[in-house]
Amino acid sequence: MSVLDPTYDVIVVGGGHAGSEAAGAAAQIGAKTLLITMNLEAIAKMSCNPAMGGVAKGQLVREIDALGGLSGIVSDETGVQFRMLNLSKGPAMWSPRCQSDRMLYAQKMREKLEQKENLFFRQDNVVDLISDDGKSIKGVVTQTGQKFFAKAVILTSGTFLNGLIHIGESNYGGGRSGERASVGISAALENMGFEVGRLKTGTPPRVDGRTVDYSKLEEQFGDEDPSGFSFLTEELPSLDEQLSCWIGYTNKEVHEVLKTGFDRSPMFNGRIKSIGPRYCPSIEDKINRFSDKEHHQLFLEPEGWNTYEMYLNGFSTSLPEDVQYKALRTIPGFEEVIMIRPGYAIEYDYFPPHQIKRSLETKIVEGLFFAGQINGTTGYEEAACQGLMAGINAGLFVQDKEPLILQRSEAYIGVLIDDLINKGTEEPYRMFTSRAEHRILLRQDNADLRLTEIGHKIGLASDERLQKVEEKRKAIGELDDLIKDYTVRPEQMDPMLESKSSSPMSQPMKAVKILLRPEVSLQDMMDYDSELSEQIQAISTDGKVLEQIEIQVKYAGYIEKEFEMVKEMEKQENMLIPEQIEYSNIKSLSTEGTQKLAKIRPETIGQAGRISGVSASDLSVLMVYLKN
Incomplete structure (x- = not known):
């Protein structure tokens, strides 16, 4: 063995959101792991919008956390604004989202990774793979000529594989702004027999927040009672401590300015041939496809606590820089804006995901795993959950243990991986609640009840997490018994029911009967029945536990039907x-x-x-x- 000690159990190539989770998980469950990334200062860098979560994506982050991953707790520690989306809909649609401090997020993630005893780092660029006649992986080769050997390798290369950045008529190699592309791995994989494709994504310009006229924008506040991602988080910033986001709009004049650059746009003149994300189109694509719309909504989002750089969500573009700048200054509130960085599009290689197993191990090469945008997905959350599963399964692989496979009925993570393998993707895949047929079971609020025991069994989730889940499950059971047995009386409940325009009680009845009414909450009943309130608080004062029992009661019929469907499907799954x-x-x-x-x-x-x-x-x- 050389001085560099080049033998490991698992090698993770790439230090983005997939790579961070993969390296952390593999090391945590006992595998000696090496994380190789081109820039150690850019670990878990938020290349695009500085935010985590959102519709369905928030469920993914909560599942990552429930299993023992890192993205949720790092998001809570670095969030500048927290919001629960879709509260006007049913609980299956509720989705947490947080605006993150971009630089602090990367810093905190690296700190947590450096605390893993089995995890080692190398700043280098992997240019080739070492295999046994293309049948099983043996290691990697870096640009310095150094060889590192391992029983399993996880590729999490993001947009870096043969990355090509476009701004107007200019294009140059790069994995993201200011960082070079990775060349060599794609050719190595093709030589092994893998099918390769090209995808596109993009990002908007960043602006100097000091030069924006906020009086012309709508202020968007965070939640008064914020909900985080991690089930370990005890405290989050109050509403007064959170930073605001701002809403603005394009108009006809902005659209006309943007159109002046269409003849120099790589999207319209044929230089970009690959497909971009349908659900996050560029601004030029939006005004071209939806020409009847007179305006499009924009979100101005802070990049962190201690920076005036801001992200203009909804204005992704690869138009020439002069057109971007002129169009920006035509938006109400942006008349004097200074652009810090132009928007750009990026094309990159991906490997169609029918080439991977449910464990994320490739079908062609034993011990080689793919995670993140290499599989055709888009988004930090989609990448992170794949990284987590690849890290877990690579760690189990080197220990000669069975892989962890999450079913569609167990987690959004299971839905995502199953979709990729069976349906494939010819455009960047993004998670939506509509993709999960069992979403009433896969809510963000119960991710810990679904997954923490699984995470603990494989050595990923801590004893502290498991204890919290056991206490929560016990409290839910006791509360369920209480409200089914406890009798409420008309003289206590009728004033509350009248205030809710709900029918009065004709006689005493069990508390569960009143709680079944859509307009009545458990807190409403507690406010009008002090004895009920005392008994509930004797069991638990945790608002999340009370929320859980209320959801279970109100949606019991739907939940039971879903469980019956899952049982039928399990016969075929087995x-x-x-x-x-x-x-x-x-x-x-x-x-x-x-x-x-x-x-x-x-x-x-x-x-x-x-x-x-x-x-x-x-x-x-x-x-x-x-x-x-």
């Missing part, structure tokens, strides 16, 4: 398909079904049934074939 099955030998399969099954090679009958192009009759034929 029917394994042999890895070496030859679909071409199954004569009754349709041509499309044969092609799709052979390409994706599902691991279970349930997975096969979710592949586009595999019909119900194909599934029946396959099940009969396996039984015989």
Whole structure:
């Protein structure tokens, strides 16, 4: 062994959100792990908007935290504003989001990673892979010629693989603004037999917040009673301590200025050929596709506590810099604005995700794992949860243990990975609540009840986390018994019911009957019945526990139906398909079904049934074939 001690259990290539979670998880569960990144100062850097969470994305971060990952607690420690989205809808749609201090987030993440005893760092650029005839991974080669060996390698290269940045008619190699692209890995993977594709994403200009006229914008405050991501967080900034975001709008004049640059736009003159995220289009794409709209909403977001740099969400662009600047100064409130950094688009290599297993290990090369944008996803949260699962499964792989597979009914993380493998993606994949058919079970509020025991069993979630979950589950059980047994009386409840325009009680009844009314909350009942309040508080004073029992009572019918559906689906999920099955030998399969099954090679009958192009009759034929 050389002085550099180049042998490890797991090597993680890339230090973004996927790489950080992967390295942290692998090290935590006992694997000697090396994190190789091109710039140690840019670990977990927020390349795009300085925020975590949002619709469905917030559920992902809470699940990462429940399993014992890092993104949730780092977000809570570095957030400058916290909001719970979709509160006007049912609890399955509630999604936490926080505005983050961009520089502090990266700093805190690195601090937490450096606390992992089994984790080591190397600032370098990986340019090649070492394998056993392309069948199993052995290690990596860096640009300095150094070889590092490991039983498992996780690639989390983000937008760096052959990255190409576009600003107007200019383009140059880069993984993000100010950082060079990574060259070599794509070619190595292609030589091993992997299929490669190209995707695009973009970012808006950053502006000097001191030069904005806020009187022309709408102020957007954080929540008065903020909710964080981590189940360990005890305290968050109050409303007065949080920073505001601001809402502005484009107009016809802005659109006309932007159009003057279309002939020099890489999107419209053919220089960008790859596909960008449908749900986060550039401003030029929006005004081109939605020409009937006279304005588009913009969000001006602070980048941190101690900086005047601000992010203009909704104004992603790759137009020439002079056009960006002129258009910015046409937006109401931005007439005197100074642009700190122009927006840009970036094209990069990705590897279509039908080439990975549910563990995120590749099907072609044993011990090689992909996580993050290399699989065709977009967003910090989507990347982080893949990194976490790849880190867990790489760590389990080197310990000769079975991989951790989360089902669609267990977690949004399971939905995301299952979607990628079975449906693939030709555009950057983004998580939405609508993608989860069991979303009433997969709420952000119960992620700990669903996943912490799993995380603790594999050595990722701490004893403290498990104890908190056990205490929470015990309190929920006792509260459930209490409200089912406790009797409330008309003289106590009727004044409250009248104030809610709810029908009065005709006789005493169990508390659960009143709580079932949509307009009545548990706190309402406690306010009008002091004895009930005392008994509840004797069990728990945790608002999250009270919220949990209220959701369980009000949505009990829906939850029970979902559990029944999950039980039915589990029968197919547990029917394994042999890895070496030859679909071409199954004569009754349709041509499309044969092609799709052979390409994706599902691991279970349930997975096969979710592949586009595999019909119900194909599934029946396959099940009969396996039984015989």
